[in-house]
Amino acid sequence: MTAASKPELISFDLCPFVQRSVITLLEKNVEFDLTYIDLANKPDWFLAISPLGKVPVLREKGEVLFESAVINEYLDETNPPSLHPADPLKKAKNRAWIEVGGNQLMNSFRMMMSQTEEEYNSHREALIKGFKLVEDQIEGPFFNGETFSLIDAAWAPIFTRLLIVEEALGEDYLPGYPKIRAWAETLVARDSVINSVIDGFRDKFLTYLQNKTYNGDTPAYLAGRLAGSV
Template sequence: MSLQPIELISFKTCPFVQRSVITLLKKNIEFKITYIDLANKPDWFLEISPLGKVPVVKYGDNILFESAVINEFLDEITPDRLMPEDPLQKAKDRAWIEYISQVLVNQFVMSVADNQSDFEKHSTSLTEKLQRLETIISDDAYFNGANFSLVDTALAPLFTRFDIMANTFQKNFLADFPKLAALGKRLTRFDFVKKSVVDNFEEVYVDYLKGKNSYLTA
Protein backbone atom coordinates (compact mmCIF):
# COMPACT_ATOMS: atom_id res chain seq x y z
CA MET A 1 0.00 0.00 0.00
CA SER A 2 1.35 3.40 -1.00
CA LEU A 3 1.13 5.82 1.89
CA GLN A 4 0.19 9.47 1.59
CA PRO A 5 2.48 12.11 3.16
CA ILE A 6 2.22 12.16 6.95
CA GLU A 7 2.71 15.24 9.12
CA LEU A 8 2.43 15.01 12.91
CA ILE A 9 1.55 18.17 14.82
CA SER A 10 3.26 18.06 18.19
CA PHE A 11 4.04 19.75 21.49
CA LYS A 12 7.46 18.76 22.79
CA THR A 13 6.43 17.50 26.23
CA CYS A 14 3.10 15.87 25.32
CA PRO A 15 3.01 12.14 26.21
CA PHE A 16 0.12 11.51 23.81
CA VAL A 17 2.15 12.81 20.89
CA GLN A 18 5.02 10.61 22.03
CA ARG A 19 2.74 7.58 21.67
CA SER A 20 2.20 8.35 18.01
CA VAL A 21 5.89 9.02 17.37
CA ILE A 22 6.70 5.64 18.93
CA THR A 23 4.22 3.95 16.60
CA LEU A 24 5.61 5.76 13.56
CA LEU A 25 9.20 4.85 14.44
CA LYS A 26 8.39 1.28 15.45
CA LYS A 27 6.69 0.70 12.09
CA ASN A 28 9.36 2.57 10.09
CA ILE A 29 6.85 5.05 8.67
CA GLU A 30 8.25 8.22 7.13
CA PHE A 31 6.78 11.39 8.61
CA LYS A 32 7.33 15.08 9.17
CA ILE A 33 6.88 16.61 12.63
CA THR A 34 5.77 20.18 13.31
CA TYR A 35 5.96 21.62 16.82
CA ILE A 36 3.54 24.20 18.18
CA ASP A 37 3.19 26.06 21.47
CA LEU A 38 0.00 24.94 23.19
CA ALA A 39 0.00 28.14 25.24
CA ASN A 40 -0.21 30.11 22.00
CA LYS A 41 -2.02 27.89 19.52
CA PRO A 42 -1.78 29.13 15.94
CA ASP A 43 -5.02 29.77 14.07
CA TRP A 44 -4.21 27.18 11.42
CA PHE A 45 -3.95 24.55 14.16
CA LEU A 46 -7.28 25.48 15.74
CA GLU A 47 -8.89 25.19 12.32
CA ILE A 48 -7.84 21.56 11.93
CA SER A 49 -7.97 20.36 15.56
CA PRO A 50 -11.58 20.08 16.75
CA LEU A 51 -10.47 19.63 20.38
CA GLY A 52 -7.56 22.05 20.22
CA LYS A 53 -5.23 19.27 21.37
CA VAL A 54 -2.24 17.37 20.04
CA PRO A 55 -1.48 15.04 18.43
CA VAL A 56 -3.03 15.83 15.10
CA VAL A 57 -1.96 13.99 11.97
CA LYS A 58 -2.27 15.25 8.43
CA TYR A 59 -2.52 12.23 6.15
CA GLY A 60 -2.48 13.71 2.69
CA ASP A 61 -5.49 16.04 2.74
CA ASN A 62 -7.10 14.23 5.67
CA ILE A 63 -7.00 15.19 9.35
CA LEU A 64 -6.88 12.70 12.21
CA PHE A 65 -6.85 13.47 15.93
CA GLU A 66 -6.64 11.56 19.25
CA SER A 67 -3.54 9.41 19.74
CA ALA A 68 -5.34 6.06 20.12
CA VAL A 69 -7.21 6.61 16.85
CA ILE A 70 -4.07 7.79 15.07
CA ASN A 71 -2.07 4.79 16.28
CA GLU A 72 -4.66 2.25 15.19
CA PHE A 73 -4.86 3.90 11.77
CA LEU A 74 -1.07 3.82 11.38
CA ASP A 75 -1.07 0.19 12.46
CA GLU A 76 -3.77 -0.80 9.98
CA ILE A 77 -2.16 0.81 6.92
CA THR A 78 1.20 -0.91 7.48
CA PRO A 79 2.31 -4.54 7.88
CA ASP A 80 3.21 -6.36 11.10
CA ARG A 81 0.15 -5.38 13.11
CA LEU A 82 0.56 -4.30 16.71
CA MET A 83 -3.13 -4.71 17.50
CA PRO A 84 -4.51 -8.26 17.77
CA GLU A 85 -6.89 -9.64 15.15
CA ASP A 86 -9.15 -11.31 17.70
CA PRO A 87 -12.12 -8.96 18.35
CA LEU A 88 -12.27 -9.66 22.09
CA GLN A 89 -8.54 -9.13 22.67
CA LYS A 90 -8.65 -6.02 20.49
CA ALA A 91 -11.49 -4.64 22.63
CA LYS A 92 -9.52 -5.41 25.80
CA ASP A 93 -6.46 -3.63 24.42
CA ARG A 94 -8.53 -0.57 23.53
CA ALA A 95 -9.97 -0.52 27.03
CA TRP A 96 -6.53 -0.66 28.67
CA ILE A 97 -5.18 2.00 26.32
CA GLU A 98 -7.99 4.26 27.53
CA TYR A 99 -7.19 3.38 31.14
CA ILE A 100 -3.51 4.18 30.57
CA SER A 101 -4.57 7.52 29.08
CA GLN A 102 -6.13 8.34 32.44
CA VAL A 103 -2.93 7.27 34.19
CA LEU A 104 -0.97 9.67 31.98
CA VAL A 105 -3.40 12.49 32.78
CA ASN A 106 -3.02 11.71 36.48
CA GLN A 107 0.78 11.75 36.13
CA PHE A 108 0.61 15.11 34.36
CA VAL A 109 -1.73 16.71 36.91
CA MET A 110 0.49 15.48 39.73
CA SER A 111 3.65 16.72 38.03
CA VAL A 112 2.33 20.28 37.63
CA ALA A 113 0.74 20.53 41.10
CA ASP A 114 2.16 23.66 42.72
CA ASN A 115 1.66 22.73 46.37
CA GLN A 116 2.27 19.75 48.62
CA SER A 117 -1.39 19.02 49.33
CA ASP A 118 -2.37 18.74 45.66
CA PHE A 119 0.82 16.87 44.82
CA GLU A 120 0.16 14.24 47.50
CA LYS A 121 -3.51 13.92 46.54
CA HIS A 122 -2.69 13.26 42.90
CA SER A 123 0.26 11.07 43.85
CA THR A 124 -2.06 8.84 45.89
CA SER A 125 -4.49 8.60 42.99
CA LEU A 126 -1.66 7.76 40.61
CA THR A 127 -0.34 5.06 42.93
CA GLU A 128 -3.77 3.43 43.06
CA LYS A 129 -3.92 3.33 39.26
CA LEU A 130 -0.41 1.88 39.07
CA GLN A 131 -1.41 -0.84 41.52
CA ARG A 132 -4.20 -1.93 39.19
CA LEU A 133 -1.79 -2.04 36.25
CA GLU A 134 0.69 -4.06 38.29
CA THR A 135 -1.92 -6.75 38.87
CA ILE A 136 -3.02 -6.99 35.23
CA ILE A 137 0.18 -6.89 33.18
CA SER A 138 1.74 -10.09 31.92
CA ASP A 139 4.71 -11.76 33.59
CA ASP A 140 6.21 -12.02 30.11
CA ALA A 141 8.13 -9.38 28.14
CA TYR A 142 5.27 -6.97 27.40
CA PHE A 143 1.86 -5.89 28.66
CA ASN A 144 0.01 -8.71 26.89
CA GLY A 145 2.75 -11.30 26.84
CA ALA A 146 5.55 -12.07 24.40
CA ASN A 147 4.58 -9.56 21.69
CA PHE A 148 4.89 -5.77 21.66
CA SER A 149 1.50 -4.11 21.16
CA LEU A 150 -0.13 -0.69 21.02
CA VAL A 151 -0.76 -1.03 24.75
CA ASP A 152 3.02 -0.89 25.22
CA THR A 153 3.12 2.13 22.94
CA ALA A 154 0.56 3.77 25.21
CA LEU A 155 2.57 2.94 28.34
CA ALA A 156 6.05 3.97 27.23
CA PRO A 157 5.63 7.76 27.74
CA LEU A 158 4.66 7.11 31.35
CA PHE A 159 8.04 5.47 31.96
CA THR A 160 9.96 8.19 30.11
CA ARG A 161 8.65 10.69 32.64
CA PHE A 162 9.03 8.41 35.65
CA ASP A 163 12.71 7.98 34.75
CA ILE A 164 13.22 11.75 34.89
CA MET A 165 11.34 12.02 38.17
CA ALA A 166 13.56 9.32 39.67
CA ASN A 167 16.85 10.62 38.26
CA THR A 168 16.28 14.36 38.66
CA PHE A 169 13.90 14.66 41.61
CA GLN A 170 14.65 11.39 43.46
CA LYS A 171 10.98 10.37 43.29
CA ASN A 172 10.69 6.67 42.45
CA PHE A 173 7.02 6.01 41.79
CA LEU A 174 7.69 2.44 40.65
CA ALA A 175 9.54 1.25 43.75
CA ASP A 176 6.61 -0.88 44.89
CA PHE A 177 5.70 -2.14 41.43
CA PRO A 178 8.39 -4.56 40.20
CA LYS A 179 6.51 -5.75 37.11
CA LEU A 180 5.87 -2.21 35.93
CA ALA A 181 9.46 -1.21 36.70
CA ALA A 182 10.79 -4.14 34.66
CA LEU A 183 8.49 -3.33 31.75
CA GLY A 184 9.53 0.31 31.91
CA LYS A 185 13.22 -0.58 31.71
CA ARG A 186 12.55 -2.86 28.76
CA LEU A 187 10.53 -0.30 26.82
CA THR A 188 12.75 2.73 27.42
CA ARG A 189 15.81 0.88 26.10
CA PHE A 190 14.36 0.69 22.59
CA ASP A 191 15.72 3.22 20.11
CA PHE A 192 12.21 3.90 18.83
CA VAL A 193 11.26 4.99 22.36
CA LYS A 194 14.45 6.96 22.99
CA LYS A 195 14.04 8.78 19.68
CA SER A 196 10.35 9.49 20.22
CA VAL A 197 11.19 12.68 22.14
CA VAL A 198 13.47 15.62 21.32
CA ASP A 199 17.18 15.13 22.03
CA ASN A 200 17.16 17.42 25.08
CA PHE A 201 13.84 16.14 26.38
CA GLU A 202 14.87 15.91 30.03
CA GLU A 203 15.93 19.57 30.02
CA VAL A 204 12.78 20.64 28.15
CA TYR A 205 10.55 18.63 30.49
CA VAL A 206 12.17 19.94 33.68
CA ASP A 207 12.02 23.52 32.39
CA TYR A 208 8.34 23.02 31.59
CA LEU A 209 7.64 21.84 35.14
CA LYS A 210 9.61 24.74 36.61
CA GLY A 211 7.57 27.10 34.46
CA LYS A 212 4.45 25.64 36.09
CA ASN A 213 5.94 26.20 39.58
CA SER A 214 5.70 22.46 40.11
CA TYR A 215 6.02 21.25 43.69
CA LEU A 216 8.07 18.39 42.27
CA THR A 217 10.85 20.81 41.29
CA ALA A 218 10.95 22.70 44.60
Protein backbone atom coordinates in the same frame (compact mmCIF):
# COMPACT_ATOMS: atom_id res chain seq x y z
CA MET B 1 5.89 6.77 -1.05
CA THR B 2 6.64 10.26 -2.40
CA ALA B 3 7.64 13.08 -0.10
CA ALA B 4 4.33 14.84 -0.77
CA SER B 5 2.32 11.87 0.45
CA LYS B 6 4.06 11.57 3.80
CA PRO B 7 1.76 11.85 6.81
CA GLU B 8 2.28 14.99 8.90
CA LEU B 9 2.05 14.84 12.68
CA ILE B 10 1.31 18.15 14.39
CA SER B 11 3.20 18.16 17.65
CA PHE B 12 4.22 19.97 20.81
CA ASP B 13 7.77 19.03 21.77
CA LEU B 14 7.04 17.73 25.29
CA CYS B 15 3.61 16.16 24.64
CA PRO B 16 3.24 12.53 25.78
CA PHE B 17 0.21 11.94 23.57
CA VAL B 18 2.17 12.96 20.48
CA GLN B 19 4.94 10.63 21.65
CA ARG B 20 2.50 7.68 21.50
CA SER B 21 2.00 8.28 17.78
CA VAL B 22 5.68 8.94 17.06
CA ILE B 23 6.56 5.60 18.66
CA THR B 24 3.98 3.86 16.46
CA LEU B 25 5.29 5.56 13.30
CA LEU B 26 8.86 4.58 14.20
CA GLU B 27 7.90 0.99 15.04
CA LYS B 28 6.26 0.74 11.64
CA ASN B 29 9.07 2.45 9.76
CA VAL B 30 6.66 4.98 8.28
CA GLU B 31 8.24 8.15 6.92
CA PHE B 32 6.54 11.23 8.34
CA ASP B 33 6.92 14.95 8.92
CA LEU B 34 6.74 16.50 12.36
CA THR B 35 5.41 20.05 12.66
CA TYR B 36 5.86 21.66 16.06
CA ILE B 37 3.47 24.29 17.36
CA ASP B 38 3.46 26.39 20.51
CA LEU B 39 0.46 25.32 22.58
CA ALA B 40 0.59 28.60 24.52
CA ASN B 41 0.11 30.43 21.23
CA LYS B 42 -1.81 28.10 18.91
CA PRO B 43 -1.60 29.17 15.26
CA ASP B 44 -4.86 29.96 13.46
CA TRP B 45 -4.27 27.23 10.85
CA PHE B 46 -4.07 24.69 13.70
CA LEU B 47 -7.24 25.93 15.40
CA ALA B 48 -8.98 25.72 12.03
CA ILE B 49 -8.27 21.98 11.71
CA SER B 50 -8.16 20.72 15.32
CA PRO B 51 -11.65 20.30 16.78
CA LEU B 52 -10.37 20.07 20.39
CA GLY B 53 -7.38 22.38 19.94
CA LYS B 54 -5.10 19.53 21.06
CA VAL B 55 -2.10 17.71 19.64
CA PRO B 56 -1.45 15.23 18.17
CA VAL B 57 -3.21 15.87 14.87
CA LEU B 58 -2.33 13.72 11.88
CA ARG B 59 -2.74 15.16 8.39
CA GLU B 60 -3.02 12.34 5.92
CA LYS B 61 -4.24 12.37 2.31
CA GLY B 62 -5.89 15.76 2.82
CA GLU B 63 -7.80 14.53 5.89
CA VAL B 64 -7.34 15.37 9.55
CA LEU B 65 -7.24 12.81 12.36
CA PHE B 66 -7.07 13.61 16.05
CA GLU B 67 -6.87 11.71 19.38
CA SER B 68 -3.66 9.72 19.82
CA ALA B 69 -5.37 6.35 20.36
CA VAL B 70 -7.43 6.81 17.18
CA ILE B 71 -4.40 7.96 15.17
CA ASN B 72 -2.51 4.88 16.36
CA GLU B 73 -5.36 2.55 15.39
CA TYR B 74 -5.38 4.13 11.93
CA LEU B 75 -1.60 3.82 11.57
CA ASP B 76 -1.86 0.22 12.71
CA GLU B 77 -4.54 -0.68 10.17
CA THR B 78 -2.85 1.05 7.26
CA ASN B 79 0.67 -0.22 7.96
CA PRO B 80 0.52 -3.98 8.52
CA PRO B 81 1.43 -6.19 10.26
CA SER B 82 -0.78 -5.12 13.13
CA LEU B 83 0.75 -4.31 16.49
CA HIS B 84 -2.44 -5.49 18.21
CA PRO B 85 -2.96 -9.07 19.38
CA ALA B 86 -4.93 -11.04 16.77
CA ASP B 87 -7.45 -12.51 19.22
CA PRO B 88 -10.50 -10.17 19.34
CA LEU B 89 -11.00 -10.53 23.07
CA LYS B 90 -7.36 -9.83 23.82
CA LYS B 91 -7.40 -6.91 21.37
CA ALA B 92 -10.47 -5.43 23.06
CA LYS B 93 -8.81 -5.80 26.45
CA ASN B 94 -5.68 -4.09 25.14
CA ARG B 95 -7.80 -1.16 23.92
CA ALA B 96 -9.42 -0.89 27.34
CA TRP B 97 -6.00 -0.82 29.04
CA ILE B 98 -4.82 1.80 26.55
CA GLU B 99 -7.65 3.95 27.90
CA VAL B 100 -6.37 3.32 31.43
CA GLY B 101 -2.96 4.47 30.17
CA GLY B 102 -4.49 7.79 29.08
CA ASN B 103 -5.93 8.14 32.55
CA GLN B 104 -2.58 7.42 34.17
CA LEU B 105 -0.89 9.96 31.89
CA MET B 106 -3.31 12.58 33.18
CA ASN B 107 -2.77 11.46 36.80
CA SER B 108 0.99 11.81 36.42
CA PHE B 109 0.60 15.16 34.65
CA ARG B 110 -1.63 16.50 37.46
CA MET B 111 0.88 15.30 40.03
CA MET B 112 3.78 16.98 38.26
CA MET B 113 1.84 20.25 37.81
CA SER B 114 0.66 20.41 41.45
CA GLN B 115 0.82 23.80 43.06
CA THR B 116 1.25 22.64 46.66
CA GLU B 117 2.71 19.67 48.52
CA GLU B 118 -0.77 18.65 49.65
CA GLU B 119 -2.03 18.62 46.08
CA TYR B 120 1.07 16.72 44.94
CA ASN B 121 0.59 14.04 47.62
CA SER B 122 -3.05 13.56 46.71
CA HIS B 123 -2.27 13.21 42.96
CA ARG B 124 0.68 10.96 43.78
CA GLU B 125 -1.65 8.68 45.72
CA ALA B 126 -4.14 8.60 42.82
CA LEU B 127 -1.34 7.77 40.39
CA ILE B 128 0.04 4.92 42.51
CA LYS B 129 -3.46 3.54 43.14
CA GLY B 130 -4.12 3.72 39.40
CA PHE B 131 -1.24 1.32 38.75
CA LYS B 132 -2.61 -1.35 41.11
CA LEU B 133 -4.76 -3.35 38.69
CA VAL B 134 -2.28 -2.96 35.83
CA GLU B 135 0.39 -4.91 37.71
CA ASP B 136 -1.41 -8.23 37.18
CA GLN B 137 -2.11 -7.59 33.49
CA ILE B 138 1.51 -7.47 32.34
CA GLU B 139 2.91 -10.65 30.82
CA GLY B 140 6.43 -9.22 30.42
CA PRO B 141 8.77 -8.13 29.08
CA PHE B 142 6.09 -6.26 27.08
CA PHE B 143 2.43 -5.99 28.03
CA ASN B 144 1.48 -8.98 25.88
CA GLY B 145 4.67 -10.99 26.36
CA GLU B 146 7.53 -11.14 23.87
CA THR B 147 5.96 -8.88 21.22
CA PHE B 148 5.84 -5.08 21.29
CA SER B 149 2.23 -3.95 20.86
CA LEU B 150 0.24 -0.78 20.39
CA ILE B 151 -0.48 -0.76 24.12
CA ASP B 152 3.26 -0.51 24.79
CA ALA B 153 3.40 2.58 22.55
CA ALA B 154 0.49 4.06 24.52
CA TRP B 155 2.04 3.53 27.96
CA ALA B 156 5.73 4.23 27.22
CA PRO B 157 5.37 8.06 27.44
CA ILE B 158 4.17 7.74 31.05
CA PHE B 159 7.36 5.93 31.99
CA THR B 160 9.64 8.23 29.96
CA ARG B 161 8.55 11.07 32.22
CA LEU B 162 8.05 9.25 35.53
CA LEU B 163 11.49 7.66 35.47
CA ILE B 164 13.15 11.03 34.79
CA VAL B 165 11.35 12.68 37.70
CA GLU B 166 11.95 9.66 39.97
CA GLU B 167 15.66 9.86 39.30
CA ALA B 168 15.81 13.63 39.77
CA LEU B 169 13.88 13.55 43.06
CA GLY B 170 14.81 10.14 44.48
CA GLU B 171 11.10 9.21 44.40
CA ASP B 172 9.47 5.82 43.84
CA TYR B 173 6.23 6.05 41.89
CA LEU B 174 5.97 2.26 41.41
CA PRO B 175 6.26 0.93 44.98
CA GLY B 176 5.36 -2.76 45.17
CA TYR B 177 4.84 -3.05 41.41
CA PRO B 178 7.81 -5.13 40.16
CA LYS B 179 6.14 -6.09 36.89
CA ILE B 180 5.33 -2.48 36.00
CA ARG B 181 8.87 -1.45 36.99
CA ALA B 182 10.39 -4.09 34.67
CA TRP B 183 7.94 -3.15 31.88
CA ALA B 184 8.81 0.55 32.29
CA GLU B 185 12.53 -0.14 32.10
CA THR B 186 12.11 -2.34 29.01
CA LEU B 187 10.10 0.37 27.29
CA VAL B 188 12.39 3.33 28.03
CA ALA B 189 15.37 1.34 26.69
CA ARG B 190 13.68 0.60 23.35
CA ASP B 191 14.96 2.46 20.26
CA SER B 192 11.54 3.66 19.09
CA VAL B 193 10.84 5.10 22.54
CA ILE B 194 14.27 6.73 22.87
CA ASN B 195 13.94 8.24 19.39
CA SER B 196 10.35 9.42 19.90
CA VAL B 197 11.36 12.48 21.93
CA ILE B 198 13.39 15.57 21.08
CA ASP B 199 17.15 15.69 21.66
CA GLY B 200 17.92 16.68 25.23
CA PHE B 201 14.41 15.71 26.34
CA ARG B 202 15.39 14.98 29.96
CA ASP B 203 16.84 18.43 30.61
CA LYS B 204 14.11 20.23 28.66
CA PHE B 205 11.40 18.36 30.55
CA LEU B 206 12.98 19.05 33.94
CA THR B 207 13.49 22.71 32.99
CA TYR B 208 9.81 22.91 32.02
CA LEU B 209 8.84 21.54 35.46
CA GLN B 210 11.32 23.85 37.20
CA ASN B 211 9.81 26.89 35.51
CA LYS B 212 6.22 26.04 36.44
CA THR B 213 4.63 28.82 38.47
CA TYR B 214 1.16 29.75 39.64
CA ASN B 215 -0.51 32.94 40.90
CA GLY B 216 2.01 34.97 38.95
CA ASP B 217 5.43 33.89 40.12
CA THR B 218 4.96 31.35 42.95
CA PRO B 219 6.95 28.22 42.01
CA ALA B 220 4.83 25.08 41.74
CA TYR B 221 5.65 22.34 44.27
CA LEU B 222 7.96 20.28 42.02
CA ALA B 223 9.59 23.43 40.66
CA GLY B 224 10.79 24.10 44.20
CA ARG B 225 12.02 20.55 44.73
CA LEU B 226 13.76 20.43 41.36
CA ALA B 227 15.51 23.78 41.71
CA GLY B 228 19.12 23.41 40.63
CA SER B 229 18.79 19.82 39.40
CA VAL B 230 19.31 20.61 35.69
